[in-house]
Amino acid sequence: MTSENPDLSQEQQPSASDHYNAMSTEYAGYIEADPIRNQLHYPHVLRSLGDVKGKSILDVGCGNGRLDEILAARDARVIAYDKAPNLIQIARRQAEQSGSDIRYLVADPTNIELPEQFDAAVSVMVLPYAPDPHYLGTFFESTNRALKKDGSFISVVLNPNFTAFDQLIANRVFKRWGGNQVEVQFLSPKDGAMMMNATLGQFNQEEYEAAATRAGFSRIEWQLLMPIGETEENAGFWKACKELQPYSSLIVSR
């Protein structure tokens, strides 16, 4: 189990990407079979993108590249970056195995250098790891620069209006600490014990919208997320997630 002490000040805490870097193997294994990513987040992103065949897509904070493999299998041209080198290593290894032509870069929004402009950009649960609203702005600014005219940026974030802390939601528990800090606990599918955790920020709607507007995005839309593949058997698993909506999607366009 990896743990992080939410009482530590920001200076003492490792950065979010250091934290993900340290638990890269555990995290990648979890995400491969994670219903939240595979039945909720990624289907939403794919639906929002529409037909990606031949389109160029940038993935901001790609982790172990699970979404990028899905995009590449749909014939998108994908470049993806993450600050955690161990996760990029896992993603590159996976692309070698699958034969996917995905370009992975170790970078963050303050130093990313991209060879082209993209039709669209995506980001799944990365913006909430910005340490403050100013840094949040750097994600939007660098992504805006990376997009073609009319390009859109689809980002799954912690829902700014979510309040159902300390209760089981699908396979996660969210705990509210001081300020805007929220700990997300990833629970084991076997016994429900906490396998990993991470601390992120619950930015409010105004902070996201101000950061996006300052960066030059004009159209801003929020959406809630509904899972795919719901059956009578798994309806109980999804019930709290559908009712309490821990995640939302922010779609902004140039």
Ligand SMILES: C[S@@+](CC[C@H](N)C(=O)[O-])C[C@H]1O[C@@H](n2cnc3c(N)ncnc32)[C@H](O)[C@@H]1O
């Ligand atoms: C919850 S994981 C999501 C990963 C991936 N998008 C997915 O769908 O599983 C958050 C990711 O954001 C990355 N990250 C956090 N801060 C970052 C930053 N400033 N620049 C680039 N990546 C960052 C972490 O290294 C981690 O891989």
